[in-house]
Amino acid sequence: MESTTDTTVLILIWLAALALNVLIGYWAGKVGRRNGRSFGLCFCLGFFLGLIGVLIVYVIGPAYDSRPAPYGVAPPPDQCPPPDPYQQRTMVCGQCGKLVERSARFCPYCGARVAGPAPRGQ
Numbered sequence: 001m002e003s004t005t006d007t008t009v010l011i012l013i014w015l016a017a018l019a020l021n022v023l024i025g026y027w028a029g030k031v032g033r034r035n036g037r038s039f040g041l042c043f044c045l046g047f048f049l050g051l052i053g054v055l056i057v058y059v060i061g062p063a064y065d066s067r068p069a070p071y072g073v074a075p076p077p078d079q080c081p082p083p084d085p086y087q088q089r090t091m092v093c094g095q096c097g098k099l100v101e102r103s104a105r106f107c108p109y110c111g112a113r114v115a116g117p118a119p120r121g122q
């Protein structure tokens, strides 16, 4: 039966959308709880608004800061994540400008000699 198939497909799509909303709501709730907000409230935001709800939870930020974080503004230094250990192990090649392992003596991209550790008399 054609119509029965259509209904089944519709129900499946609806269920998938519902499951996706629950997932997004759970995500928003987790973000909100990390920021000291109500899990249920943020879950509802994510559930009803989808990704926009998650975005809202991210934008409103931590509960102890009532001001909404404006778009495009870097967080204050005390909220910055610790420096990436990868960046601490790398340096910029003076020849091609690419990131090179600090332990490397020659740039793997352009072959230029980079200021690596002092040569060990080889």
Ligand SMILES: [Zn+2]
Pocket (backbone or CB within 6 Å): 093, 094, 095, 096, 097, 098, 107, 108, 109, 110, 111, 112
């Ligand atoms: Zn290079």
